[in-house]
Structures are given as C-alpha cells and as structure tokens.
Amino acid sequence: MTVEEAIERVEGLLAWGRLTRVQEIVFRGAWEGKTYAEMAKNHQYDIGYLKDTGSDLWRALSEALGEKVTKNNLSGVLKRIPQRKETLDIAHPCQDWGDAPDVPVFFGRTEELETLENWIIRDRCRCVAIIGMRGIGKTQLSIKLGLGGIGKTDLSLKLAQGIQENFEFVIWRSLLNAPPLADLLADLIKVLSRQQQTNLPEVISERISYLIQYLKAHRCLLILDNAETLLQAGDSMGRYRADYEDYGQLLKQIGAVSHQSCLLLTSREKLHELILMDGPHRPVRSLVLQGLDLTAGQQVLNELGSFIATEEDWQELIQLYNGNPLALQLAGKHILEVFFGSVSDFLKEGKIVFYDLQELLAWHFQRLPAVCKEVLYWLAINREPISLAELRDDLLPSTAQAALPATLGVLQRKIPLEQTGNRFTLQPVLLEYVTDQLVACTVEEMLSQRYDLLRNYALIKAQVKEYVRQAQIRLILQPVIDNLELALGNCYQIQLHLQKLLDKLKIEALADSGYGPGNILNILRQIQADFSNYDFSGLTICQAYLQNIQLQNVNFSNCHFSKSIFTQAFGGMLAVDFSPDGRTIVSGNTNSEVHLWQVVDQQRLLTLKGHTNWIRRVVFSPNGQLLASASEDATVKIWQLQTGQCLYTLSEHTASVYAVVFNWDGSLLASCGSDSVVRIWSVSEGKCQKVLSGHNAPLMAVHFSPDGQQIASAGFDNQIKIWDIETGSCLYTLTDHENWVGAANFSSNGAMLVSASCDGTVRIWDTQTYQCLKVLRGHTGWVWRAIWSRDDRLIASCSTDETVRIWEVETGACLHTLKGHNYQVWGVAFSPDNQILASASEDQTIRLWQVSNGKCIARIQGYTNWIKAVAFSPNDHLLASGHKDGTLRIWDRTSGECLREFNGYADGLPAVAFHPHAEIIAAASQDSTIKLWHLQTGECIQTFIGHSDEVWGLCFSPDGQVLASSSYDRTIKLWDLNLRECHQTLEGHADRISAITFHPEGNLLASGSDDCTIRLWDLQAYRCINVMEGHTARIGPIAFNPEGNLLVSPSLDQTLKVWDILTGECLHTLQGHSSWVMAASFSPDGHTVASASCDQAVKIWEVETGRCLQTLRGHSNWIWSVAFSQDGLLLASASEDETIRLWDLGSGRCLRILKAKRPYEGMNITGATGLSPAQIAMLRELGAV
Secondary structure: OOHHHHHHHHHHHOOOOOOOHHHHHHHHHHHOOOOHHHHHHHHOOOHHHHHHHHHHHHHHHHHHHOOOOOOOOHHHHHHHOOOOOOOOOOOOOEEEOOOOOOOOOOOOOHHHHHHHHHHHHHOOOOEEEEEOOOOOOOOOOOOOOOHHHOOHHHHHHHHHHHHHHHOOEEEEEEOOOOOOHHHHHHHHHHHHOOOOOOOOOOOHHHHHHHHHHHHHHOOEEEEEEOHHHHEOOOOOOOOEOOOOOHHHHHHHHHHHOOOOOEEEEEEOOOOHHHHHHOOOOOOEEEEEOOOOOHHHHHHHHHOOOOOEOOHHHHHHHHHHOOOOHHHHHHHHHHHHHHOOOEHHHHHHHHOOOOOOHHHHHHHHHHOOOHHHHHHHHHHHHHOOOEEHHHHHHHOOOOHHHHOHHHHHHHHHHHOOEEEEOOEEEEOHHHHHHHHHHHHHHHHHHHHOOOOHHHHHOOOOOOOOOHHHHHHHHHHHHHHHHHHHHHHHOOHHHHHHHHHHHHHHHHHHOHHHOOOHHHHHHHHHHHOOOOOOOOEOOOOEEEOOEEOOOOOOOOEOOOOEEEOOEEOEOOOOEEEEEEOOOOOEEEEEEOOOEEEEEEOOOOOEEEEEEOOOOOEEEEEEOOOOOEEEEEEOOOOEEEEEOOOOEEEEEEOOOOOOEEEEEEOOOOOEEEEEEOOOEEEEEEOOOOEEEEEEEOOOOOEEEEEEOOOOOEEEEEEOOOOEEEEEOOOOOEEEEEOOOOOOEEEEEEOOOOOEEEEEEOOOEEEEEEOOOOOEEEEEEOOOOOEEEEEEOOOOOEEEEEEOOOEEEEEEOOOOOEEEEEEOOOOOEEEEEEOOOOOEEEEEEOOOEEEEEEOOOOOEEEEEEEOOOOEEEEEEOOOOOEEEEEEOOOOEEEEEOOOOOEEEEEOOOOOOOOEEEEOOOOOEEEEEOOOOEEEEEEOOOOOEEEEEEOOOOOEEEEEEOOOOOEEEEEEOOOEEEEEEOOOOEEEEEEEOOOOOEEEEEEOOOOOEEEEEEOOOEEEEEEOOOOEEEEEEEOOOOOEOOOEEOOOOOEEEEEEOOOEEEEEEOOOOOEEEEEEOOOOOEEEEEEOOOOOEEEEEEOOOEEEEEEOOOOOEEEEEEOOOOOEEEEEEOOOOOEEEEEEOOOEEEEEEOOOOEEEEEEEOOOOOOOOEOOOOEOOOHHHHHHHHHOOOO
16 A cells, blocks of 8 residues: 555545645654654654644544554554445435525426536536526625525525435525624534534634535535625625635635535625636536516415406516516515505506616615614614514614504515514515615714614614624624724724714713613724723613623713623633523632522622632522532532522531532432532531442532432542432442543433543443443543433533533434633533523633524623732842733732733733843743733734643743743643744643743753643753652642752642652652642742642741741632742732732731722712612622722
8 A cells, every 4th residue: 555545545534534734744754654853854843743743643543443543553554444435325314404494385496496406416516606687786685585586595495405315414504694704614514524523723724624525525515595795795796895705715615626515505696706617517607597487476476465467467567577576575565555456556557667676675665654664673683583572672662662563564564574483584685675774874873973873773782692693793783883984084083983972962862862872882892992981971871782891980870771781790600500490590600609690681680608719519409499509618508599598508528519419309418529428418407417438539420310219429539429328328330431520410210320521421321220321422621511401302511622512312413512612611501491501611601502503692701800820020020910811910019000911812821931031021821822022112022832722831941041831732842032933842741731840950841730740851852851750630830949959849639749859759748728739839048838729828838847837818719829029028929819919928917919900990880770789799899889
C-alpha cells in the first residue's frame, strides 16, 4: 500500500473526511518512519503542535477502526483493515424539515417539477437554484409563495417531498432571518453527523470543508430557502450584504468540488457565484419561474372564496398580475370585499396596474386603517407566530387593545395572514415588507427629531426568546442604526442625535414615553455607547435589554420599569431545578445564594441567604412548598418558600456537601459530600436518621429510587453504590466507570439508572440486574450530571466541554447538542412537561432551551468579577490583578487607586506576571491567549497564540528572556521574548497544567497538574528530570523559596506540601485548611509560606516546623491567589468575592480592600417603580443607589 492509498483509505474512515495540511504532514511523516523532531524541522512547525495533531489523529483512527492506532503501528493496522465498501445506506434516512411550511394544496408546476427532478436525480447536479420571475422584488423580500409570491418555496418543498426517498439526508432551512454562515454550518453538520460532530473549528473555511466531506460521504439534499436575504438590495450582480460574503465561499465549494449531494436554493435574485458557474450542461443550474398559467391561477383564487367571472375575465385578471400567486391573493381578497366577488366589476372599475410587487404591497399597505398597520408592525417585530393575548400585551394601552379581534378580522379580509392554531403571523413576503417599512419610517422620524414610531413600537423585545431577539437585532435594530449612521456620519453623531431626542421626549412626552426610552437604550447598547451620566429620570423604560453593559452613574430616578432585563448579581451557576408546577426555577451559585426565578419572564422572585460557601445542589420538595440546598459550608438547609425562612440547618456533615435530594413523598432527605457518607434526614424534624458508610472518597451524587426502598450514591472513588434504605446495607457496587461519578439517578418508573462520569461517558443501567445497558459517548470533557425527562424517554447531560446533550433513551442517539455556554455546565433540569430544559453554568448564566429543537429561548445573565491572580511589581509600587471580565487592572499599592485597565481579552484572566526588569506585564486568559502590555503607554506589544485551551500558569524567567505558560491543553510553552515566538513545548503531564514557576537560578522549571504530580524540567535539555508524587488531587500555583532548595505545592486535597528539590522528598505536609487549597507563596526571606483556600481563609505557615502562625479572615468567598510584597511587609489576597485584600503581616490586620467598579455603580434608582424588592436588592448589589 502506498502512502497515497493509505491517505485515501483514512479519509474514507474519518467522520470529517479530508485530512488538514498539518494532519497530512504528520501522517506522511509517520508512514515514512520520521520522528516528530524531523517533521518539525522539515516543515517549520512547532514540535508540540505536531505531537498534539498526531495524538488527535491516532485517537480518531482508533475510534474509527475499533483498535488502538499509534504512530508506530499505523502502517500495519491499515494494511490489515479491508477496504470499506461505499454503499448508499437509505435504510435509516434522516429528514429534518425545520420550520418548513405545510404545502397542503399545490397547483400546476408539473413541467418545472419534472425539470428539477431530472437535474437533481438523473443529472446529479451539485447545486440547483429556483429563481423568481423577472422584475419582482427590488427590496429584500423573503417569501413563502416564492419570489414575489411566485411559488418557489412551495415548489422546493413539493419537489423535495417527491424525491426525498433518493437521499440519505434531507434538510430544509429558511434564510429568512439571515443566519450567520457559522451558525448555519454548525446546524447542518450537527444533523449530518447525527449529533456527533459538535466541536467545530472557528475558521469558516474549515467548517465548509467539514460539510463538503459529509456531502461526499452521504447522499444529501440541502434546501436553503429565501437566499435573497443575504444579498444587497437592488444589486443586479447578486453581491452579498456586509458580513455575509462567506456564503459565496460556500457556494463556490459546493459547485466546484465533486460530491454526491445537491444544494437546492430558492432566491429572488441570482447569487453572484451562480452567475459564474451556471450552465445548461454544468453541475450548477438555475430555473427561472414564470407566472402560473390560467388553470393554476384560477385554482389559487377559488381557494379564497366564490367569484363571478367569465373565462375572459379570468384570463385578463391572471395576465394583469403575470400569474403571481401572492398578487392574485391580494387582488382576490380585494375583489371579494369590495366587489362582492365580481371579477368583471373589478376589471371595469377598480383594477390597478402595478409594475412590481413592491408597488402592489405599498398600495395595499397605505390603504389600511392605522389600527391595522399597528398590528402588522407588531407581527413583523415578533418574527414568529404569536397569540392574541401576546399581541394585545404588545399594544400600548389604548382602544387598539380592545379592538384587536375586530382588527384581525379586517386584516384577514384584506391580506393573507398566516394562522397556526390560535397564533398569527405574516407570510414571509409581507413580513419583510412591513419590517422594511418599520425600519424606513422609524429612521425618517428619528432624523426629523420625531418619535411616534419609536414610542409606539419596540424595535427589539427584551423579554422574548433568545433567538428571536437576535433576529430582531439583526433585521430591525441594526438596519435602523446602519441607516442613521449613513445619514449622520458615525456612531458618535448617532449618540448626540439620540441625546437630543431623549431631551425632547422628557419635555413633550414624559408621561407617555411608551417604548421610546427603551428603544434609545437598546440602540445605545448596540453601538456600544458610553452611558456615563445619561439622564432617563421620570421616563418609562420598557423592553430595554440591559444585560452585559455598564450603566455607571446613569440617572433612572422616578422611572417606571416594564418588561426590561438587567444583569443579575450572581456568580457561577452550579445547580438548577424546576418547581413541580413548572412556573419557577431555583438556582444555586458561587456567591453562596439561592435564587428563585419566574420562568415566563426570567424575573427574580426571591433570594435566600444563609450559606457561607458555594451552593452545589438545590432541589424542590415534591409538593413545591420546601426547598433544600447543599453547600460547601458543610451544611444542608431546608427552606420554606412561602415565607423565605430557613426551617432547618443540617450540620452533621464534616465537610463540603455536594448533593441533596427528597424522597418521593418529601418526608425524607438524603445528602452526601466530602466526608464520604450518605446521610438520611427526617424533613419534619430536621434530624439525621441514618448514615450509610462504605465509599472511600468524597461523594458527588445521591438519589432515592421511586419506591423509596433504595438509594444510589456515587463519587470520587469511581463507584456507584446501591443501598437498602431499611437495613443500610450495600446491595450492589458498580465499577464500570473509569473516573469520578458525578450523577446516579433512577428513572421515574424505577426500571433504569443513569450515571454520568468524568470518564466522559453517560451510562444506562438495568435496575433488576444492575448490568450496563448502554454507554452514551459524545462529550469531550468530564460529564457532571445526567438526568431523566419526566417521561423517561430522554436524558440530558452536561459537561466541562461547555455543552448540554439531549439523548434518546430507546436508541441511545444524541438528539441535540446545546451550545452557547462558554464555561463548564454544572447542572441541568427538565420542566415537568418536558418542553424546556434549564442549564446552569460557571459562565454565570442560566439558559432555557426548547427541548424539541434545541434552541435557546432565554438566558439569565449574572455578574461577578472574580479575581484569580494578583502580583506585586518588582519595585513594590504597583499591584496587578486578573479579573473575570477579561480586564487586567493595575493598582497603586499605597493609595489603592486603580491606575490603569488593560482590555482586549475574550475571557477571564487567571494568571498575571510582572517582567523582572522592564516596564512590561503579562496576563494569560481563559481564551487561550497571552498578551504583553507596556505599563506606561498601555500598549499591547505582543499577543502569543499557541495554546489550544485555557492558560492558567504564567511566569518570566529571572533574566527576563523567556516567558513560560501552562495550559489546560496539557502543555508548557516557552516563549522567546526577543524572537517573540514559542521556541519549545514541554509535554509529559497526563492532565491539565494549572501551575508553573521558574527556579531562582533560571535553569529549572516546576509545573503542577490536575494529574496530582509536580514535574521538574531541565531547561538546558528540555526534559523532565523528576516527578514528585504525593498529592491526591489537583495542584494549584506552586512556588520555590528564594534559595531554590524548597518547593511548596497547594492542592485540592486540602493540604500543602513542602518538597526538597534535590531529593524530591516531601519534608512537610501542612494541614489545617477545611477545603481546597488554591494557591501558595513563599515570603521573600523564605521563612514562611502563605496559602489561600476555598474555606475563605489565608494561612501563614512556618516553613521549618510546618506550624500555622496566623489565619487571616475577611474574604466572603474562595481565595484564589496570594502574593507577598517584595519588602515582605504586606500580603495580597485575591478572591471570588471580587476583592483584593492587603494584609499587614505584623499585625494580621486588613489594611485596605481593593474592588473594581461594578456595572451599575452609582446608577440612581431613587423613586423607581415597576421593580420587585428582589430586583431592587439585586440592582443595589451591582452598585445602584
């Protein structure tokens, strides 16, 4: 077998198909027996990067072939494997019609259907476009009945439904809301991979390559409807709107590259790539639709009602509108209402000739009563079908609300509204026309300093499904801004113009400002304006989306707030649960608080305070009257929801409590945690009735069987135990998982158990035999939780890979991979009706997902600005801190003033380091980048990109020539500061590397990892010379003493260890913290060590004896980092509570507390109405006054 044959075979085996350039370099090198060093030298790639690529490639091949593949056995394995036959398997076709409309009635188009079927089936065209009739649609109309209503959408659906049996996959998607290509590709690949391919590259060209490989491997029919929304309005060359040019790249690839699938496009205009590639004998073809013939046109009209017409009348009417179906419908409704169905009378007295559909729509729109236009505008704003009650709620208080049913009746007689059950919307062509009218008229009014539309309509709605709001921003709010910018020149001028409009509103319409101020806020938010000192006092703030913005010193005094969304004051979300009636959800977070939220509008109802550490689990009682919470403060609390009072604090656990659950009738409660036991409590008495012992490590999960006879427990010992509640004996021990087990839950019928593990799997067990029935694979990180839907048909799981997955129990198939969180997801919960899934993430959000389609329908955004890194400058004058908001802050040590803020990161900063000699500081981010900043100028002088995961360790060499970084990607990189590039990658750890430090002489580097080891690296030979073992959990930031003969290491095993560098012997194990130890640092004289812990304490230890000298308390949350000043007089500690504390080591006193400004600092809400007590308390937590 040649290398070319081997590559061809491999590309046929891998899900993504074609090898990337780097993968091919590694493959060819391995085939030829070359070392990674030789490959790196020949191709000028970093050796670590090539090793990472090879490791991923061998892992993928191992999974594809069912046996272990390595660099060394590659050739032998491939030669043994028989060639895989290429067959088209349509035994299990996949059809995903998305939101495709029904086509119950279809008239004519027989010839067109036959042509298209021949092109797609017989000629196997790669791309076919259905283009609307000539001269119709100068604006961006995206229509259901086709281009200008010509029927292209109906035709594409009818065609697809007729030929679907010829395809393995059929996928229909509308481009009506102009989705970004990255989102569309992710959606298509998710379906084509049957939910398996979810970790996609960010680069568009690579995503397109993935799609092409699926189109090669499978026979697929992709239908993209309304492609004209991607194009510039009125551009005859079919050029794209700004930010949509990458769609052209997709079309080029699909049209030019050989594959066995077909892309079917519908569009009003021919896209630029189609103009270049189209031809009658080419694999890319276009069909231009003409109007309906006499028979089909007459059938369209007869569907509307009874007409009186001769054959000649029919012919004249249909020719008058060129057989355009939508034009005929509009005319037909007009004839029925005004001429009582007489086509002849219409032709004699009322016929109107229009040159295009735009004029026809304008004629009908302008003749509608004002109340009808008002309803049409709201139907366009809502973007999807809404009920009468929802529509009434949108209308401002007026006679329009009372007259709404009559108004809808008038509208249905005049234009074709679409109705689904009791919900209404517009046909796509009308939706886009009315949207354009709203945008154009709003801009015209605003430029004239008028505000009628701005006051009467919300350009976006804060309280709406997440994906709908994104469409409103993209298709309404942003076009308004674009037109204002075109007229006014720039965003600053828009800001000035809005200020004048705001002043005018306050003078002329203070009591009746409607949606105006909310719209102004939303526009200012979208253009990223500086809100400082804006005055909205006395106005109504309605439908304002105020999450993730700074509103410092904004005046909202005496405002009335309605339907607005604020940033919430909470940290990382760790737990979530639905109430039994599905109306509320409860969450537990890293701020030690329990919050209750209203599902319908995501408003906070109640905050329960009392815990003093992270809350790991929250759960409603079966009757919904009680709530139980489990915390790392070693307690369980039982709350009465009606009063918000804590009934009992259960405090017999001796360490962190990670799980709590009620039994079926709410009479018992079970809890477990770091003390490795399960406790069973009487809820009515708040007393422990039984303790189950048998695990030999901390526990993370506990659950009652539905019949109340058994309990399942699981944890850090990789085991699941099944207990008999009455006897307390262990009935079964399940040992199939290979890492920590975070969940073990019985199904509601008791027949099965689901478990989730840090080995990356979810397992389903038979509770009769406790044999494993299925292993669900797909997550790429640790899996924390797995739960059943209430009907036991689905399982939801969440993971450190930032995703939630929904699995079908019967088949084991992953139905949806929910992406949107940007940090690990700790908790999930199904609503009682199984329609909604809630997820809680450490990214400070709760997301609500629609289970049926996997779309995010709501997001509750929290705010906390943890500080995970702190460091003194070499001259001791400055202090640097790394924050959750992605900002590096520089503080004056003496005054405590924040001198400078460095921004430019996409995520939080867990590591900072001052250069030992120059005016330079480095900060590393969870976005996997490292930046160097000049302290005086504030300039970013270098960005280092090379790590593939979060960077948590950072330090300069003593001579200042090298910067070392460590990452969750399990590598250490050494960056040459003169060459500004990575000159070495060190590998060896088996897990994430969160800590590194240089030896004082610069010849050694030490690293600490989640694999529980410390490695010493020789920086001359770039090899590991010692591995120090002894810790039993993750190791945090480590430090050498000034002499370089000792090393201190903190660990999540609640200890610190002091090591002899020469012998590798552990000299002392320092015990005293009651929770994880996060960081440690030597004093400048080397006599003491400071440690930081999740128990919210800093401890000072004597190195020689291992004795604890001092305990410093004051922080109210985890402490992530400690640093001594160079003179040894001060200690700085950085915490999850958003503060830095400066401690005087002589007295143990806290001298100063440093805290960054909160997002609502100084925001005036005096006299504000419409806010609940919980909302007011939350705003004040974020700085409002």
